[in-house]
Amino acid sequence: MPCWIALHTSITSSERGGAVLLEGGVQRAVAGLALGFTPHVALVDEVVLMDVTGSLRLFGGLARLMQRLAQQLAEFFESNRLVANTRRAQGATSLIATGRLRMVAGANQSPARQHSGESAAAGSMPMQRAPDARRVADLPMHTLSAALPHLGVLERIGCRTWGDLLALPRDGAARRFGAGLFDALDRARGQTPENHDWLTLPEQFDEKIELDALVTQAPALMAGAERLLLQLHAWLLGRQSGLTALRLIWHFDKRRDVAPTGEFDIRTANPAQDLRHVARLLAEHLAQQKLAAPVHSLRLQSLETHKLADSAAATGSLLFEAQHAGCSATELIERLSARLGDASVLAWGPQADHRPEQMQRWTPARGRSPVAIKSGAARARFGWAADRKSSKIETQTRFERTSAVGRSTSRSAQSGRIGRGDALYPSWLLFEPMALATFGNSPMYQGRLQRLAGPQRLEATGWAASRSDASGVLQSPSLLPPGHAEGRAEGLPAAAACAPSPSLLLLLRNSEKNQPAASAVASVLPSQAPAIRDYFIYRNQQGALLWIYRERLAVAPVATSPLRSWYLHGFFA
Amino acid sequence: MPSPISLDRALPDFANANIWRAGELASASLQTVDTGYAALDQVLPGGGWPLGAMVEVLQPQAGLHEWGLVAPALALRQAASPDQTAGRLLVLVGPPHRPFGPALEARQIAMPRLLCVQGAAGNAPSLLWATRESLQCADVAAVLAWLPDARSAHLRRLQMAAHTHHKLLFVFRPLRAQHESSPAPLRVLLEGTAEAGCNLRVHVFKRRGPLLGAPVLLDTRPARLSALLGASSERARRQREDAAQAASPVAAAPGFRSEPVSPTTSNLPDAQKALTHALLDRLAHVDHLE
Numbered sequence: 001m002p003c004w005i006a007l008h009t010s011i012t013s014s015e016r017g018g019a020v021l022l023e024g025g026v027q028r029a030v031a032g033l034a035l036g037f038t039p040h041v042a043l044v045d046e047v048v049l050m051d052v053t054g055s056l057r058l059f060g061g062l063a064r065l066m067q068r069l070a071q072q073l074a075e076f077f078e079s080n081r082l083v084a085n086t087r088r089a090q091g092a093t094s095l096i097a098t099g100r101l102r103m104v105a106g107a108n109q110s111p112a113r114q115h116s117g118e119s120a121a122a123g124s125m126p127m128q129r130a131p132d133a134r135r136v137a138d139l140p141m142h143t144l145s146a147a148l149p150h151l152g153v154l155e156r157i158g159c160r161t162w163g164d165l166l167a168l169p170r171d172g173a174a175r176r177f178g179a180g181l182f183d184a185l186d187r188a189r190g191q192t193p194e195n196h197d198w199l200t201l202p203e204q205f206d207e208k209i210e211l212d213a214l215v216t217q218a219p220a221l222m223a224g225a226e227r228l229l230l231q232l233h234a235w236l237l238g239r240q241s242g243l244t245a246l247r248l249i250w251h252f253d254k255r256r257d258v259a260p261t262g263e264f265d266i267r268t269a270n271p272a273q274d275l276r277h278v279a280r281l282l283a284e285h286l287a288q289q290k291l292a293a294p295v296h297s298l299r300l301q302s303l304e305t306h307k308l309a310d311s312a313a314a315t316g317s318l319l320f321e322a323q324h325a326g327c328s329a330t331e332l333i334e335r336l337s338a339r340l341g342d343a344s345v346l347a348w349g350p351q352a353d354h355r356p357e358q359m360q361r362w363t364p365a366r367g368r369s370p371v372a373i374k375s376g377a378a379r380a381r382f383g384w385a386a387d388r389k390s391s392k393i394e395t396q397t398r399f400e401r402t403s404a405v406g407r408s409t410s411r412s413a414q415s416g417r418i419g420r421g422d423a424l425y426p427s428w429l430l431f432e433p434m435a436l437a438t439f440g441n442s443p444m445y446q447g448r449l450q451r452l453a454g455p456q457r458l459e460a461t462g463w464a465a466s467r468s469d470a471s472g473v474l475q476s477p478s479l480l481p482p483g484h485a486e487g488r489a490e491g492l493p494a495a496a497a498c499a500p501s502p503s504l505l506l507l508l509r510n511s512e513k514n515q516p517a518a519s520a521v522a523s524v525l526p527s528q529a530p531a532i533r534d535y536f537i538y539r540n541q542q543g544a545l546l547w548i549y550r551e552r553l554a555v556a557p558v559a560t561s562p563l564r565s566w567y568l569h570g571f572f573a
Numbered sequence: 574m575p576s577p578i579s580l581d582r583a584l585p586d587f588a589n590a591n592i593w594r595a596g597e598l599a600s601a602s603l604q605t606v607d608t609g610y611a612a613l614d615q616v617l618p619g620g621g622w623p624l625g626a627m628v629e630v631l632q633p634q635a636g637l638h639e640w641g642l643v644a645p646a647l648a649l650r651q652a653a654s655p656d657q658t659a660g661r662l663l664v665l666v667g668p669p670h671r672p673f674g675p676a677l678e679a680r681q682i683a684m685p686r687l688l689c690v691q692g693a694a695g696n697a698p699s700l701l702w703a704t705r706e707s708l709q710c711a712d713v714a715a716v717l718a719w720l721p722d723a724r725s726a727h728l729r730r731l732q733m734a735a736h737t738h739h740k741l742l743f744v745f746r747p748l749r750a751q752h753e754s755s756p757a758p759l760r761v762l763l764e765g766t767a768e769a770g771c772n773l774r775v776h777v778f779k780r781r782g783p784l785l786g787a788p789v790l791l792d793t794r795p796a797r798l799s800a801l802l803g804a805s806s807e808r809a810r811r812q813r814e815d816a817a818q819a820a821s822p823v824a825a826a827p828g829f830r831s832e833p834v835s836p837t838t839s840n841l842p843d844a845q846k847a848l849t850h851a852l853l854d855r856l857a858h859v860d861h862l863e
Contacts, residue, residue, distance in 0.1 A: 329662050329712040336690055336703055346689040348674055360674040365688055423795035425676035427640040428669070453805040537802070543765025543772060544637040545794075570673060572798065573640035 002190070003056060005066070006097035007034065007048040008105065009073070009086045025231060026084070031199050032234030033072055037065065042094075042196035045145060047101060049094045049196065062090065076237065079274055080230050094196070095188035096136055099143035099162075106142065136188075137163030146184035150177050162188070205235045205302040214253065214294035218286045221250060221298060225282055228300040229275050236305070242271025245303035248282065252293040262292070269330045271306040277331050284338035337366040355460055356429060356569065426547040426570030433567035436548065443548055443566035447541040455534035455550075537572070545572035603781075606741060609645025612789050617759070618781045622646050625739040627732040629757035633748050635719055636669040638763050638773055640677065641793025643717065643743055648681035650714045650741055664688045664707040666718040667700045679795060697722040701731070708734040708742065715741035729756040751778075766790070 009030050031048050034041045037059065040051035052065060059065040066088065077084040087104055091097030139162045141147050141154055147165070159165050165173075165185060174182050186192045211224050225248060236243055249263040266281050327335075336345045347365035351358055436443040443449055533549040540546060547570035605621030607614065614620045622628055622643075632638060651661045663686060665672065674684045690707070692700040697720070704718045708731070718731075728744065735742040744757070751762065760779035765772060771790040778785070792799065 327710050329710065332662075332706060332710040332713070333688070335706060340690065340693050340699060340703065344691045344693065346691070348672075348684045348687055348689070350674055350684070356673070360671075360684075362671065362689060422675050423679040423797040424801060425673055425679075427644075427673055427676045427680075428636050429671045429673040431671060452802050454808075537805075539767065542633065542637065543767045544634075545772075545798075571636050571670065572676075572794065573636065573638055 002051070002053045002092055003062060004091050004094045004097040005050045005052055005069075006089045006091070006094070006101040007050070007086060008046060008101055009048075009084050012083050012085050025227065029076070029230060029234035030073070030086075032201065032231075032238035033076060034069070035199070035201060035238035036072070036240060037069060039198070040196075041199045043199060044094070044098065044196065047098050049097065051094070066090075072237070076233065079276060080226075080233065091136075093188055093190050094194055095144065095184060096139075098145070099136075099139045099188070102143040103139055106140070135163075137161060137166070141165070144184060144188070146181050150181065153177075201235055201238045205232050205300070207231055208297055208299040210297045211295065214296055216291060216294050218289040218291050219283070221286055221295060222283055224298045225286070225300070226279065228298060229279055229282075232300060232302065233273070233275050235302075236273050236275075239305070240308055241305040242273050242308045243275070243278065243302055243305050244268055244271050246278065247301045247303055249299040249301065250291075250295040251297045251299070252291075252295055255293045258293045262289075264289070265303065267304075268334060270328075271308060273308065277327065277334075281334060281338050284335065288339075333365045337364070342366050355458065356425065426545075427573040428571040430569060430571075433549070433569045436566040436568055438566060443538070443568075445538075445540055445546060445548075445568055449538040449540050449546065449548075451536055452539050452545070453537040455536060458533045458535065458549075460531065535569070546570075547572065604739075606646045606650055609649070610789075610791050610793075613775060613791060616777055616780075616785055616789055622741060622743075623759060624741055625736045626759065627728065627735050627742045627744055627757040629728075629750075629755055629760045630743055630745050630763060631748050631751055631760070632745065632763040635721070635745055635747070638765060638793065639717070639743075639745060640672075640680065641773060642763065642775070642791075644677070644680040644682060646741070647715055647717075651683050651686060652681070661686050662688060662710070662713045664690060664713055664716045666690045666704045666707065666716065666720075667692050668717070668719055679797075701727050704731055704742075704744075705734050708738050708740050713740060715743070717743045717745070719745045721747050725753055725755050732756045732758075755779075764788075 007030055009026050011026055027043060027046070027048060031041050031043055034048055034050045038050050038052050038055045040054075042049045052062070056062055056065065059068060069088070070086070073084070073086055087101055089097050089101035089104060091100055141160055141162070141164075142151060144162065147154060154160075154165070159168065162185070165181075170182060183192065187194050207228055209224055209227060211221075215221055215224075232243070232246070245265060245267045247263055247265050249261050251261050252258055254260070264285055266278060266285065268278060268281070272278060333345055342364040345365045346362040347368055349361040349363055351361050353359050436445055438444060439448065442451070532552045534552075535547060535549045538546045538548050546568055548566060548568050550564060550566050552564050603619035603626075604624040605617070605619035606624060607621045608617065617623075630639070630642070647663060651663060661683065663682070665687065668689060668691075672684075672687065672689065677687075678684055688707075690700075690703045692703065700718065700720055701723060704716055704720070707713050707716045716735075720728075723744070723746065731742065731744065748762070757779070758781055759777070762776040762778060764774040764776070766774045768790065771792045773791045773793050774788045775791060776785070776788045794802075
């Protein structure tokens with residue numbers, strides 16, 4: 001039994017700041033949404049028609065399909081801050097559905113979606129009857145588009161409903177009114193097949209709008225961009241895809257020395273159908289953009305999209321709290337990077353090295369895989385989706401990937417990493433070691449300092465160069481040949497352990513006897529002279545503990561600079 | 574004249590902890606995180622750092638004592654069970670120096686889940702914005718913000734954001750903010766001390782409760798560091814003793830030693846002992862004198 005749904009949406013109001021959309025845009029947006037339910041969607045007059053005959057089984061019945069449709073429409077309009085009034089009607093053919101919709105609109109019934117136009121067809125559909133339900137034969141004449149030119153004449157001859165028109169002698173009426181009217185009636189009764197121009201969505205989204213006025217400030221472009229984003233959202237819903245990259249292009253007025261267009265790209269890590277996050281990133285970029293000339297039109301292109309296995313899974317889990325708890329870590333990082341710059345938002349990475357400043361690496365957080373900053377919430381989110389939809393491949397692989405990685409990161413955390421923590425290091429490290437003035441032979445930092453703990457020696461080459469550029473030669477610590485270290489006595493073997501884990505006993509003994517606690521001589525470029533640092537712990541007059549080293553260079557870089565100098569390297573917070 | 578009855582009996586609905594009387598420490602209605610120091614837990618309302626409220630920490634210079642104070646609570650927060658939806662990201666906004674991974678890992682802070690946000694150069698409002706954005710994120714467990722130029726009006730918005738999203742927020746400001754009013758329900762002043770066994774003096778000068786008379790003394794150094802410093806000070810004391818003994822003509826008992834020392838030095842006469850010690854301490858002193 002064929003089944004058609006007719007939809008009509010009107011924007012009753014939009015909140016301040018919501019997207020402003022014309023009638024045609026709304027219709028296209030709703031059509032895009034409808035494409036998520038059936039491939040047969042057509043725009044006829046002001047109505048969106050959906051042929052859901054083939055989709056009823058998949059969605060579990062007409063009632064459930066209507067419910068999901070209503071829910072998706074509500075979410076779509078709510079996410080774009082619009083208040084919309086949607087009327088639906090259903091019928092065995094497209095014209096019946098359209099007719100019922102118009103009848104409802106004309107009769108000014110309450111716009112509650114549950115009761116709009118769901119009247120029984122001619123006996124075959126088990127529908128609930130609306131209060132003044134009509135049979136198809138009782139639909140008024142003005143609801144049939146083909147009858148509109150002849151409405152006056154039909155009124156005067158007493159033809160007010162479709163049944164009356166059917167009762168007219170066919171050949172005479174066809175001669176009088178033309179064949180089109182009866183063709184329409186035949187289509188409405190299902191006796192001739194109907195064909196429409198089915199709506200198809202393009203492969204790439206590429207829309208352009210003309211702005212109402214010339215725009216000189218970049219943040220004012222946001223209003224136009226929001227209209228485009230609305231259409232993009234509908235397009236994504238229709239194609240059941242998520243967006244990961246888009247490009248905004250603006251066209252300047254013709255000026256002699258200015259390029260005709262300007263553009264930028266926005267990229268996100270997770271494919272998104274809900275474009276609120278993308279809109280915020282867009283706003284951030286526009287706030288920092290300068291326009292060389294007034295802009296008269298905007299264009300939005302989608303660069304990368306990914307098919308989503310299930311659009312419901314893409315928007316999150318069933319848990320209300322998980323859906324509305326706020327953004328996720330990746331979105332936060334993208335937003336912070338958009339305003340402050342990629343180099344301002346940094347994440348930590350360990351490195352295997354014995355030099356303190358090379359033991360860690362701060363890299364921009366945005367480029368790192370979401371795995372590194374994965375949280376339990378994301379795992380829980382995908383866990384629900386995977387449990388619900390066992391056949392959705394993409395969601396499942398995503399869940400498996402995150403859960404596997406989550407397990408591996410927790411395992412690695414427990415099994416120990418390179419440079420596992422050592423409490424004898426300071427909690428803060430200065431960006432650059434700070435040269436200190438000396439008083440007599442001891443360093444000075446905001447007053448006199450008192451030495452608390454004795455020297456710990458670190459020796460490596462490449463430090464004189466590595467202070468200016470952080471990528472020093474990677475040193476591999478090796479066993480120290482017995483006679484090599486300076487100042488040894490009594491044949492005690494020097495510690496071969498790396499600096500990261502000197503034992504307490506070793507340090508105690510060494511601080512008593514002043515042996516070098518850990519020396520690592522690297523296999524080096526012969527041109528770089530070894531630099532020796534002795535680290536001390538000092539206390540200043542405010543009671544804070546400072547990590548200060550004394551550097552002894554074998555060869556002075558500049559002839560007049562001292563060979564031995566004090567530097568402040570860190571604070572024990 | 575009716576006998577006065579207690580408020581709890583007269584109005585039984587109010588007997589629960591939702592009423593805070595100004596003379597008491599507010600306790601059960603607050604959700605708190607254990608600070609890790611028993612002495613501090615006793616003086617804080619609720620027995621710990623309050624969740625969903627801003628904790629303002631004043632110190633003379635940024636970067637001296639923060640980690641010692643907040644690291645145990647942050648480690649607890651980050652180790653929250655993965656079943657909860659609150660994530661484990663820790664955000665530092667505008668830190669004065671770079672956090673050093675190995676040292677913080679020894680304090681059980683998970684470094685891969687630490688995010689370091691430097692503000693745009695010379696742009697204080699960007700730090701405030703970054704703090705507020707971080708508070709609004711669901712995956713963030715705690716936010717530490719260094720805001721030397723913030724005003725109380727801006728802090729009010731941060732306090733509201735922390736309250737709405739129920740996050741742990743620490744704001745570090747300089748000492749001159751002590752005399753300004755602030756919307757934070759808990760304000761703390763840090764001072765380093767050199768007293769025996771403690772390195773931090775904490776004045777809690779604003780809290781939901783009566784004024785705290787005396788500052789709280791804490792030892793926030795990790796145990797290994799304290800042991801090292803103790804051993805070093807012991808050694809320095811022994812050196813001074815030996816130097817004093819070498820100066821005076823009294824002979825030291827040959828078997829007197831308090832730490833394990835190579836047996837070769839214990840049987841030498843005093844002058845040679847002093848010389849040996851001088852040899853052993855050569856590096857430090859030689860560097861010192863040059």
